[in-house]
Amino acid sequence: MLPTRKHLHRKKYFRRQKDPPIELLHQKKSNSSVRVFLFDEFLSKQECDGLIKAHDSHVKALNKPPILCFDSIATLRRHISDVKQNISVTPNDFTKGTKCVNASFSLQLQTWMNSNWSFSTAFYPGESTFSKVISYRIKEAMGLDPASGGKFQITSYPEGKAYKEHTDCTLGGVDKRDRVVSVLMYLSDVEDGGETAFPYLGIWAKPKKGRALVWNNMSPDGVCEEHSKHIASVVKKGSKYILIRWYYYKTFYSLGKRPPPPPLPEREPDQAMVSCDEYNSGSCRWYDEWSYDSLLDYEKNKRTLV
Template sequence: MTQKMGKATKRKPETAEKVRAEKDNNKQETLKMAERKPRSQMREKTDGVQETPTEELYTTNESFCMVLLVCVILMLGLGVLFLCFTSKESPDPSAMEPKERADVKPKEADKKCADKTAAPKADMLEEEIEELEKSDKSTKEEKVEEKAPAGKAKPKETPKKPTKQKKPQTVSEDSLPEEIKEFQPSILDRMKVRNVSVDGRQLRYREVKPTKDVDTNVRVYLFDNFLTARECEGLMGAHSRHVQETSKHDPIICFDSIKTLRNHLKDAALKVKVSSQDFTEGTKCLNASLSSQLKQHLHWSYSTSFYPGESKFSATFERRVAAATGLKPENGGKFQITSYAQGIGYKSHTDCVVGSRDQRDRFATILVYLQDVPEGGETKFTELGIAVKPTKGMAIVWNNMTPEGNCDPTSLHDASKVRKGHKFIIQRWYYYKSFYSLGKRSAEPTLPARESGQPRVSCDEYEHGSCRWYDEWNYDHIVEYEAQKINLS
């Protein structure tokens, strides 16, 4: 980025720097150990005698032998080190682009050297490689967890957390843990909406009919008081505290393309020239300092997530949803709370991927408004001619897919800008075909370099107010980088 914002520095990933630093440390450590060795040998010979200063040893014959021995050991040690650090034909995986990294198989010699002199580094690299190998699969899964604009590539299933085992470099079906191989997906192809009684309260549904004459599979239902005022307040409080705590760090800002970045700059009346150099290498995210500079010019909604089992409320909520809608808990993903300040909305999108054949997609959505919004903030189904006004405790639930597992484009919806007040919602997506990692917190990518707990803002597609802040990371901005690199210049 030039002019006002200055030029982005092209930086190697932090992990690569760490690896290099560790390499140096290991080298130093090995040298130190070689230097110390004669002293411990001397200690054995002089059993019980106070240790002699190293210089005195060299004045005796015996010491002369010791010196020779030391030299031989030192030379051997240095030889081994030299071989370790110079014979690597395979490049340092941590310094590569993600896709290349996944292909690198460490040579046997590399492994031996790593075992002898740099075990922590080897572990770290292997973990990194494993995570990146996973990323192709987990991205698919992760992508469906984020808003999925119609027509984009489809997320896939993947093991959530790399198991701590010596791993092959490519993940074949055979190498997957038994529990993943044996996973039996659950299919969810219809909602069964009904009136239910919860803790003495009657939850009654009503259907909201399209006002447009459209051929659609989408059914939209409302439940008043689906959550109590107390539940709504508890969720808003937890979300706000978490946002506040996490906002100690400025977010790293990511864009789906350079075009989106340029549009945002234009919108903010910032006359700056940007190029691919402004993205952190290997990702579509700006580096930390550019992100901080841009922060004041962008606006976003805030999303925080929790996963099944992470709070008692998750079980209460999913039971209530199952009773009232027939949406099975095992087909549900994470729980996401989102807040919109005045002036913020969210782009037109479908929650599933139109045209995709992968049925591991969001069959249905339940969204509960946690607070009234005096003006604006409606959830609008543009194809159906439906607009729902946020009302505290009210749930809106709809299906995005057909009973055959196809994403219905008429499920297109957006969040109108909040004109007055502050909007809070909780959402959960239910998937047509469940998969092993569904509802499990996934391992996060190592790129881009960031502080622990540093949030991200994703501006996917330009539409005013459509950036969203997240308290967790997925692989989109790494994997899509490769696919779109050509568009980043």
């Protein structure tokens, strides 16, 4: 039978489920509510390759050295001491009104740090047909409401790169506008390393092209769980690409909408941002879009500017 228009339409949305999803059971005793599921062949090879291509060409296009931003002066100091430099910095080294250093200091840090970061680019719901396709596929397979999902973030890790242990939600946070579920899709195989590991649960997953890994970060009553902490292990050989979409416990107006670019710091149009989060529970990551987190005003006004 020839496929009808209806079939073709449906095929785009539904993955051909070859293997049923499996739950990765806790290998360590834990009273955590976090559950981790694995769906193989969730994305097709063509979808993965298309996303990688789009990501790579976008990263390449933003070819000015990035501006580096830090969550605090303490984090900047830790990075400086990590690269065995003996210079002292004060909050005055941040460009006025921001937590970013100027272009020449950024370039100096980039050299010292040997660009030790992963690269993230984002697209937002409605910006491509693919966003609709994948939202729907996630809804069908995992029961997650597309309206409670945020942006789609593609991240690449060149060989040698990793991301430290962290939670995707805010520990101790009271705001329920937080990431309750993470849907991570591996866009590439990795020759060696790059596993996603949950040290408190004794669970780890190996990157596999097209595979999706889904877990909850918050308990059913909306508390961010310490035991949801996870790590992107170092890519020992090859490179790693992932697509992530976070789903939120409570939805809010700006969720899933591209935020307006912040006015500061001054920058070139093709200049990306590297954001280095809390030293012990974060890593540096290159972003194609600017976030309000780098603005001091934003923190002072309790993050209400957007």
